[in-house]
Amino acid sequence: xxxxxxxxxxxxxxxxxxxxxxxELEKGEMAFLTGHSGAGKSTLLKLIALIERSTHGQVWVxxxxxxxxxxxxxxxxxxxxxxxxxxxxxxxxxxxxxxVALPLIIAGENHxxxxxxxxxxxxxxxxxxxxxxxxxxxxxxxxxxxxxxxxVVNRPPVLLADEPTGNLDPELSxxxxxxxxxxxxxxxxxxxxxxxxELISTMPYRQLTLHQGRLA
Amino acid sequence: MxxxxxxxxxxxxxxxxxxxxxxxxRTPVASVMTVLVIGIALALPAGLYVLLxxxxxxxxxxxxxxxISLFLKPSTNDARGKQLAEQLLAWPDISAVDYHSAxxxxxxxxxxxxxxxxLDSLPTNPLPPVIIIKPVETEHEEAIQGLLERLQNMQxxxxxxxxxxxxxRLKTINQTGxxxxxxxxxxxxxxxxxxxxxxxxxAILNRxxxxxxxxxxxxxxxxxxxxFLYTGFWYGLFGGTIAWFTLLIALLxxxxxxxxxxALYDSQFSLQWMLGQMFLSLPLFGLVLGxxxxxxxxxxxxYDIEPT
Numbered sequence: 001x002x003x004x005x006x007x008x009x010x011x012x013x014x015x016x017x018x019x020x021x022x023x024e025l026e027k028g029e030m031a032f033l034t035g036h037s038g039a040g041k042s043t044l045l046k047l048i049a050l051i052e053r054s055t056h057g058q059v060w061v062x063x064x065x066x067x068x069x070x071x072x073x074x075x076x077x078x079x080x081x082x083x084x085x086x087x088x089x090x091x092x093x094x095x096x097x098x099x100v101a102l103p104l105i106i107a108g109e110n111h112x113x114x115x116x117x118x119x120x121x122x123x124x125x126x127x128x129x130x131x132x133x134x135x136x137x138x139x140x141x142x143x144x145x146x147x148x149x150x151x152v153v154n155r156p157p158v159l160l161a162d163e164p165t166g167n168l169d170p171e172l173s174x175x176x177x178x179x180x181x182x183x184x185x186x187x188x189x190x191x192x193x194x195x196x197x198e199l200i201s202t203m204p205y206r207q208l209t210l211h212q213g214r215l216a
Numbered sequence: 217m218x219x220x221x222x223x224x225x226x227x228x229x230x231x232x233x234x235x236x237x238x239x240x241x242r243t244p245v246a247s248v249m250t251v252l253v254i255g256i257a258l259a260l261p262a263g264l265y266v267l268l269x270x271x272x273x274x275x276x277x278x279x280x281x282x283x284i285s286l287f288l289k290p291s292t293n294d295a296r297g298k299q300l301a302e303q304l305l306a307w308p309d310i311s312a313v314d315y316h317s318a319x320x321x322x323x324x325x326x327x328x329x330x331x332x333x334x335l336d337s338l339p340t341n342p343l344p345p346v347i348i349i350k351p352v353e354t355e356h357e358e359a360i361q362g363l364l365e366r367l368q369n370m371q372x373x374x375x376x377x378x379x380x381x382x383x384x385r386l387k388t389i390n391q392t393g394x395x396x397x398x399x400x401x402x403x404x405x406x407x408x409x410x411x412x413x414x415x416x417x418x419a420i421l422n423r424x425x426x427x428x429x430x431x432x433x434x435x436x437x438x439x440x441x442x443x444f445l446y447t448g449f450w451y452g453l454f455g456g457t458i459a460w461f462t463l464l465i466a467l468l469x470x471x472x473x474x475x476x477x478x479a480l481y482d483s484q485f486s487l488q489w490m491l492g493q494m495f496l497s498l499p500l501f502g503l504v505l506g507x508x509x510x511x512x513x514x515x516x517x518x519y520d521i522e523p524t
Contacts, residue, residue, distance in 0.1 A: 076434065078432065078433065078434040089429050089432065103434060106430065
């Protein structure tokens with residue numbers, strides 16, 4: 001599902017964030033990406049989400065060569081990738097419902113379908129009663145769950161998360177990780193960057209560890 | 217995957233249109249000020265254009281009024297004058313003649329000038345008999361000049377005067393005015409474009425976070441651009457409508473004095489308001505400028521905002 005072959009990412013100031021990276025994630029696999037902060041975890045996820053492009057080497061996602069994907073196709077590609085962030089990236093002037101509905105509105109879904117799928121997504125993250133609230137009225141854990149609902153609402157085959165539990169206490173973190181497991185169980189490829197060793201060592205999934213831009 | 221549903225597409229546009237309108241109503245003071253600036257900037261050239269068209273209309277009444285006044289020597293008597301007029305009518309380059317005896321001229325002058333008492337106090341009629349001549353050729357300068365010379369050389373003629381020079385001057389003044397208004401309209405349209413562009417630019421900067429998030433979840437540039445284009449659309453449309461009302465009020469204010477002025481000149485002239493024409497063209501022109509200004513601003517700033 002996700003395949004890196006000899007990928008380098010160099011920034012203009014000669015700083016090499018990733019060097020010679022090669023790995024593959026199977027369809028339906030769940031894996032963790034670990035390493036110290038600054039090891040290149042975020043950069044790697046950004047390459048998959050096409051927020052950044054590799055300097056060298058090839059990145060394949062869902063049988064698509066991202067290196068060759070023209071700029072105008074990027075939005076359509078991103079609709080098949082669910083993204084979850086440490087700071088949620090919610091829109092604070094819109095309700096929970098509108099935040100989760102955003103990817104569907106962008107994709108041009110009709111009104112009824114949007115209502116149905118937003119409620120289904122909110123139901124999965126256990127927030128059905130809060131759809132009329134503004135994000136600011138929710139706790140950190142709840143905001144993160146809104147972010148997850150938004151990431152899965154258009155049923156992407158790939159779900160990426162960058163430090164999704166970074167600001168949460170251990171119990172909430174476990175809850176969030178359990179949510180990701182549930183999505184994985186229905187066939188979604190899940191790739192989570194995290195440095196929460198204590199939590200992820202208790203879970204039976206592959207760990208890819210980055211050290212100074214290389215796989216350890 | 218890419219299903220294209222036409223009613224759905226228009227529905228979405230309608231939604232964005234109303235959403236942009238809602239966004240404007242959230243900041244009523246700022247929106248109203250922008251709309252007023254646009255309205256005034258559009259009303260000014262529109263108003264001047266209406267006035268110019270009115271002047272042109274007045275001038276147009278005399279368009280075929282290029283005539284030659286043939287002032288005969290005061291010693292010429294009526295019989296000779298009439299005879300002369302008939303002779304002239306036979307000329308191939310003269311289409312009509314009208315003989316005014318000295319008495320008639322005095323009567324007309326009396327009526328038009330209102331200088332009754334002064335005229336009564338004169339011992340003799342100071343006015344000569346006049347033949348008004350309409351030349352066949354009114355456009356061709358040389359032909360008219362030739363006719364004028366031949367008339368001038370006739371024995372009974374004191375002075376042959378072409379009553380067209382002032383009309384020419386008026387037309388030239390009008391053309392100058394038209395050119396000036398065109399320049400003014402271009403400059404003010406440009407300023408409308410800049411006002412809208414700048415307002416949209418601020419709106420984009422205010423919503424950078426939103427734009428980044430939209431792009432992260434797969435929003436195309438067209439999707440991000442759309443609400444801003446509709447914002448420009450509304451600004452332009454409302455600005456144009458305000459311009460129309462401004463024009464209406466200005467014309468209402470100026471109509472009274474103009475009526476009194478034309479009454480003093482005993483003229484049939486009445487102000488052409490052109491409001492129907494302006495009611496269509498002002499909002500239309502405004503919204504074209506609005507969308508164009510928004511397009512320029514969005515094109516300039518939107519692509520810089522990418523998720524990081």
